[in-house]
Amino acid sequence: MTAGQINEPMQETAGGFADTAADAPIPTLSLEGKSRSWLGWFVSDDPPGRALLNVTMLLILAVLLFAPFVFPGSKALDVAARICIFIILVASYDLMLGFTGIVSFAHTMFFGIGAYGVAIMLAKGWSGWTGVILGTLIGAVVSLVVAAVIGLLSLRVRAIFFSMITLAVAAFAQIVAEQWRTLTGGEDGLTFDVPAVLSRSFRLVPDRVMGVIINGPVITYYITFAVTLVLFLLMLRIVNSPFGLVLRAIRENEFRVEAMGYRVVAYRTLICIISAIMASMAGSLMALVLRYNGPDATLSFTLMIDILLMVVIGGMGTLYGSIVGVILVVLAQYYLKNTLEMATGSMSGQSPMAALFHPDRWLLWLGIIFILIVTFLPQGIVGRLRRKR
Amino acid sequence: MSETADVLLRVEGVFTNIGRYRILHGVDFSVPRGRVTALLGRNGAGKTTTLRTIMGLWKARLGKIVFDGQPITALETPHIARRGIAYVPENMGIFGKLTVRENMLLATGRTGFAQDQLDRVLQSFPALKMKWDSPAGSLSGGQKQMLAIGRAIIEPRRLLLIDEPTKGLSPAMVDQLVAALLRLKRENTTILLVEQNFRVAEAVGDDVAVMDEGRIIHAGEMAALATNHGLQHRLLGLSVADSA
């Protein structure tokens, strides 16, 4: 941010957009001694905060933990798995956007790389768990390398320039995925078999447990849930570590941080890498859940916009905001469509109002909500709730 | 500074922040009409910030700036410029991709130059005539400085704010610049001059204000400071050799 702009230099912080310097929180680079209960250790001393949030988070955790039992049926389980995967995808994006101030449009690319890693392995004959593990690893390594290159580029160019380049790179990845039929299956994508344990016909125990058959998809879900939980707690640990504090300081004023002796490029690159690897793992999980991968499933720009929506609505720079954002947007997409359907039911088919409220236009309303939130609630929901009174 | 002098610009209790950092901590001084006031101080003392605040490029959080009896603190930069204040920044503010002619043209209010104005400027800075249609970016450092000042004086101005004009110039160019400033002085132009080079400040300045850490720590006549080596050393860290 260069000084001497036409307006007062606006401070953009993850907790919101402070309009004057006085409102912006001052980053400290030291960790004061904090009391550590075992629960505190678990969430890296970064609990949701407000009572309402704590309760909500616990509720969400419980629901997701018991999802196969609370929402029986493969469709609902599918949605629950998606929510878990998206939580990782969006939270890892928040690491870059909310905590370090980097706007990248290439996040879906890493998501796709992880998904294709598993998909290609399983589809090309490396079946079973070998394929899954190898695929995940390869995806993670490729993501690491690509993220490292992009991260090193981030010093040489200005922020907006960087964002545009990530857009171009992501578009390129999409083109490669669509064109390289022999490797990626082109536009049709790849369908493959998952390890036996995860298949639909597998039964962990012969009888129903609480009325639910414990089959492959249920096991897949629990793997997804477990990985999501672990990665999320890991992210909490990262942002509350000394490393994380440096990131926040970089977001506030990178020149100062550089002057203090920290190599800003190194930190930025590292967070890009971490973020990319997590997105890649989320992608690998996605492939397992879908038993399919294609450019539309993981590489689309619409998905990138969804991620932005979720992280902004939930609250940038809070990680918990990702959880809130994912659930809200997923619910919104579902309920908006239903609400709109009900609304148009009562209007005549050809009127302009009917067109405005047509269920296919849910994106219009989501977009309006998005603009309203960026304007009036820039800290997002969690950010707002967490703000000191 | 004599209190009875007619004051053109008064800065009162100005605090300015850049982002989170407080730069000016209550700056108080005046610039008398028709005289050259030198604003001195170490690097980072806040001299450039003071000029930029006067010019409205940065807003003062607190305090007042009064120009010829009218408060200008809250005004936008273009308004301040139109009141008759010209600004020659440290980086000279030359539009490198525009020609010298176009740079000068921007400083006049009409589509053409008044011939007498132009002659006056070109007399002071003959090098500009040679490079008239060249891109300003191709000029040497000294020539750019000439252009910057020429641009500031082509139309009559009531106050010139000049920030470190001699920085990075060869001794020959510095002399040329000092000569130009003295010519302006003879025409009774009011100038607020920020300078690191004490010799130049001494040659041109009538009054002096010294800044340190965002405050004015000394104000008075240049003549008094010029002969008081001890005071010079205390205020500016200068030894006798520097002011010789």
Next chain:
Amino acid sequence: MNGDWHKRLQQWAPYALTPLVIIAALPAIGPGPWLTLTVAGLTMGIMLFMVAAGLTLIFGLMDVLNFAHAAFVTVGAYIAVSVLVPLAGWTNETSLALNIAALLVALVAAAIASGALGFVFERVIIRQVYGAPLRQILITIGALTVIEQLIIVIWGPQAIPLPKPAMLRGSVFVGSSSIETYRLFALFVGLAIALAMHLFLTRTRLGLVVRAGVEDREMIQALGYHIRRVFIGVFMAGTALAGVGGMMWAQYQAVVNSQIGDGMTILVFIILIIGGLGSVGGCFIGAILVGLTANYVGFLAPKLALGSNILLMALILLWRPRGLFPLAEHH
């Protein structure tokens, strides 16, 4: 002496790129298709320039990157359709004059509509986010979505065909090459507009102020110019140009759908990156290069065609990391 020569070469090298590419393509492609493809490339380039020039000027002057720029392209395209359908009487006549008249009416309508929308957009949306790059990106992406959805609300989700006017269909033959007639028209109109832009920027007072403002916004204000008042004008001009680009592109594609702007977005961004953010001249060269590349590679190696421009961008960034004609450091 040697250093001077070297510096000169560095300075003029970007200008040589386009002619070099055109000349290099000739042996690779063969004279017949070469002329067709070159004209196609130039035409595509000039249409992309229309769209990109506005965006780069807006960024250079106002430090605003409008991710919703594509929406104005789409608006221009749809307005053009709305105008040309009732004017079918003119476009179906075998009179070149009437055909061109119809297209010009559509062009002006597209410009006015996009410009007007740009006015509203600047007041309502952009005003809030000056000096805040993150919010700019977010809010303009949101606006893009909303505008495109509104277009579907107004015009419906299905694609609308837009056949070319009678006299501009088909091709002319030059030697062994066939050149689509419409392309010549688009090229002519595009160059005329580009020339008008150039004259405005270099010969008028306002153009001078804009050019200076792009270089140093603070200094132009310190010289007494209310550059903020110029912003709205430049923004509207930029969006109007995008609308014109959309209209020409729609006519060229002969079909209009709500994605028409999005398809161009990535190419426009590539052009901005290649040319250097804020440089209209760089934008021109970048646009022509992108158009030529798309067409040449499309002929020589169709599989690479889609990705070829991104590769071009990568190559140029390796040579000039901030684009061909980057602005001063503070941009």
